[in-house]
Amino acid sequence: MAKVTNIVFGGLGGQGVLTASDILADAVARAGFDVKKSELHGMSQRGGSVSSDVRYGPTVLSPMVPVGEADYLVVLEATQVEPNQPVLRPDGILIPPDVIPPDGLKNKKSFNVAMLGALSAFLDIPEATWLDAIHARLAAKLHRLNDEAFALGRKSARARFNLS
Template sequence: MTSTHSTTNIVIAGLGGQGIITASDILAEAAFRAGFDVKKSELHGMSQRGGSVTSDVRFGERVLSPMVPAGEADVLLVLEPTQIEINRPLLRAEGVLLTTDVIPPDALKNKKSLNVAMLGALSGVLEIDEDHWLNAMHAHLAEKLHRINDEAFELGRRCAQPD
């Protein structure tokens, strides 16, 4: 995806405990490894009790603010269906809405890897090399989780490919 402006704006939304912050950390690091200036912010709400969580990641040649302005998200990635309509106003008219519908329900070996599978789907619409994604994932996840998350990431990449 090439943004219509010099900054790419991504919003990741879901509920506390779904790995929203981890996913945004991985995305931010992958973009940084790809040579972009990166800014990130997050809103936790009642995140430890399953409340709404959003994280904004902005990257480009030069990024001044970490917050994605309303109506300017290039991609809205949502891990919890109840959060789609709540966050839809953040998405620009031509933006991409990525929901968990792209991942077959029984395809994940570990349901806790849904956030990483969704990053795999996201990787298909961003111009960041796969190596940067994998290196960022490995930097943020315990070594014992690398294999299962590598598989989840690849599943997301495959599932999000257009037929």
């Protein structure tokens, strides 16, 4: 069986963790992969810990990323790095919130899409596929803002992690 890619998002309620994982799941499905997704809500809808697992590949049997097997950990809030760190495999990639320059976003609500842009720099999914998934999930009036946030995240990750 070919490799399954394991991605975990971590953050706080209200940051768009679940929206980001929904967009990722849509993008990988549009790219032709089997995808499974699960989520864990914290003690409150706004402000509590939230995480979401996305697994994709030719065939995915379970939605949960086993502890120590995440290929990528995307964290939207710095306080959530440590609690989510155990899911990351030893050679996995942590994408922390500071990968996005604090003054780079026109609207802080698009931070989750910027973090998707950062993740996209590592995945072999066409940029157009990502944008289609973003546009399918978010209101048309937000497309330009989120396209810019996605591009910022992609550029920032490439610079930070020395990706081509």
